Amino acid sequence: MTHLLPLADDPAPERADAARNREAILAAALRLVRTRGVGCVTMETVAAEAGVGKGTLFRRFESREGLMGAVLNESETAWQASVISGPPPLGPGAPPMERLLAFGHSRLRTNLTHAELIAAAGRPGARSAAALSFANMHVRYLLGELGVTGDLLMLATALLAPLEMVVLDQQVNTEHISLERIEAGWDDLVHRVVGR
Amino acid sequence: MTHLLPLADDPAPERADAARNREAILAAALRLVRTRGVGCVTMETVAAEAGVGKGTLFRRFESREGLMGAVLNESETAWQASVISGPPPLGPGAPPMERLLAFGHSRLRTNLTHAELIAAAGRPGARSAAALSFANMHVRYLLGELGVTGDLLMLATALLAPLEMVVLDQQVNTEHISLERIEAGWDDLVHRVVGR
Numbered sequence: 538m539t540h541l542l543p544l545a546d547d548p549a550p551e552r553a554d555a556a557r558n559r560e561a562i563l564a565a566a567l568r569l570v571r572t573r574g575v576g577c578v579t580m581e582t583v584a585a586e587a588g589v590g591k592g593t594l595f596r597r598f599e600s601r602e603g604l605m606g607a608v609l610n611e612s613e614t615a616w617q618a619s620v621i622s623g624p625p626p627l628g629p630g631a632p633p634m635e636r637l638l639a640f641g642h643s644r645l646r647t648n649l650t651h652a653e654l655i656a657a658a659g660r661p662g663a664r665s666a667a668a669l670s671f672a673n674m675h676v677r678y679l680l681g682e683l684g685v686t687g688d689l690l691m692l693a694t695a696l697l698a699p700l701e702m703v704v705l706d707q708q709v710n711t712e713h714i715s716l717e718r719i720e721a722g723w724d725d726l727v728h729r730v731v732g733r
Numbered sequence: 734m735t736h737l738l739p740l741a742d743d744p745a746p747e748r749a750d751a752a753r754n755r756e757a758i759l760a761a762a763l764r765l766v767r768t769r770g771v772g773c774v775t776m777e778t779v780a781a782e783a784g785v786g787k788g789t790l791f792r793r794f795e796s797r798e799g800l801m802g803a804v805l806n807e808s809e810t811a812w813q814a815s816v817i818s819g820p821p822p823l824g825p826g827a828p829p830m831e832r833l834l835a836f837g838h839s840r841l842r843t844n845l846t847h848a849e850l851i852a853a854a855g856r857p858g859a860r861s862a863a864a865l866s867f868a869n870m871h872v873r874y875l876l877g878e879l880g881v882t883g884d885l886l887m888l889a890t891a892l893l894a895p896l897e898m899v900v901l902d903q904q905v906n907t908e909h910i911s912l913e914r915i916e917a918g919w920d921d922l923v924h925r926v927v928g929r
Binding site for chain 2: 666669687688690691692694695698699701703704707708711714718719721722723725726729730732
C-alpha cells in the first residue's frame with residue numbers, strides 16, 4: 538500500500554502478471570514433483586494444480602521437457618536458498634557437524650530428484666557447474682568451521698562425489714541400496730574425513 | 734611346436750588370422766591413444782601403426798566411433814589384467830596401502846583416457862557397470878587387508894566416486910586442477926578413510 542500508482546521502473550502490469558503466473562506454475566509443478574515423483578507429473582496435473590489452462594502451460598514452457606527444465610532450475614534455487622537462509626540444521630544456526638550431515642542428506646535427496654528432472658527435460662548428462670561450485674564452497678566453509686586443515690577444495694570434492702547423480706543412480710536404481718544405508722555411509726565418510 | 738596339425742576344436746585358419754589382425758589393430762590403436770591422446774588418433778595413423786590397409790580397418794570396425802568403442806573395451810580389459818596380475822604395486826606383491834594408492838592413481842589416468850574414448854565412440858554418459866563393480870570389489874578387498882571395518886561397500890564407493898569421469902572431467906578440463914593435486918587429494922582421502 539506504499540504506492541498506489543505504478544512507479545516509473547515498475548514492470549508493466551502484464552509483465553508482472555506473467556511473472557506471477559510463471560512462478561505459480563513452477564511452484565505447483567515442484568510441489569507435484571516432490572509429492573508424486575517426476576514420472577507421475579503431466580502437463581494436465583500441473584495446469585490443474587496451478588489453476589491455469591493447459592494452453593497457458595504450453596504457451597509459457599512449450600513442452601513437458603521445457604517445463605521440467607524450468608522446474609529443475611527452480612528446485613536448485615530453492616535448495617540453495619534453504620542452505621543459505623533456511624531453518625537449521627540445513628540453514629544457519631546449528632553446529633557445523635550437524636549442518637554438514639544435514640547438507641549431505643538433503644543434497645542426496647535433491648540430486649535424486651534432479652536426476653529424474655534432467656532425464657525428463659531431455660538433457661542427459663546435464664550437470665550444473667554453478668550448482669556444483671555452490672555446494673563445494675558451502676562444504677569447504679563447514680570443513681573450515683570444523684577446524685579441518687589440508688586441501689579443503691579436494692576434501693570437499695571427495696565428500697560431494699558420492700552424492701553425484703551418476704553414483705546415486707547406480708546405487709539406488711541398479712543396486713537397490715536403501716537411502717538409509719547410503720546416508721549412513723556418507724555420515725561415516727564425513728566422520729572419517731573430519732576426524733575427531 | 735606341440736602340434737603341427739590343427740586340432741579339431743582349433744579355430745579355422747581364416748578366423749584365427751582375423752582375430753590376430755583385430756588384436757594387432759586394437760593394440761596399435763591403444764598405443765597411439767596412450768602416447769598421442771584420443772584427439773590425434775585417426776583411422777590413417779592406426780592403419781599405418783598396425784601395418785594394415787585403411788580398408789581393413791573400416792571393414793572390421795565400420796567407423797572411427799566403432800574403433801574407439803573397441804579400444805575402450807580393450808583398455809578396460811588391459812587395465813583390469815594389470816590390477817589382477819600385473820607388476821606391483823598395482824598388481825599383487827606390494828603392501829595393501831601401496832596397492833590402494835597405485836590403484837587410485839592408475840584409475841584416475843585410465844578414467845581420463847576412457848572419458849575421451851567414450852566421447853570419441855559417440856556414447857556420452859556411457860559408464861560400465863561391470864568395470865565399476867570390478868573396481869569396487871578390488872577396493873573392498875584392499876580395505877579388508879588394511880583392517881578397515883564398517884560398511885566397506887559404501888567406503889569403497891566413496892573412494893571411487895572422486896575418480897568418476899564426470900568429476901575428473903570437471904576438475905581437469907574446467908577448473909584446470911593439476912593431476913598431481915588431484916592425486917595428492919585422493920591420497921589424503923585414503924589416509925583419512927583408512928585411519929591409522
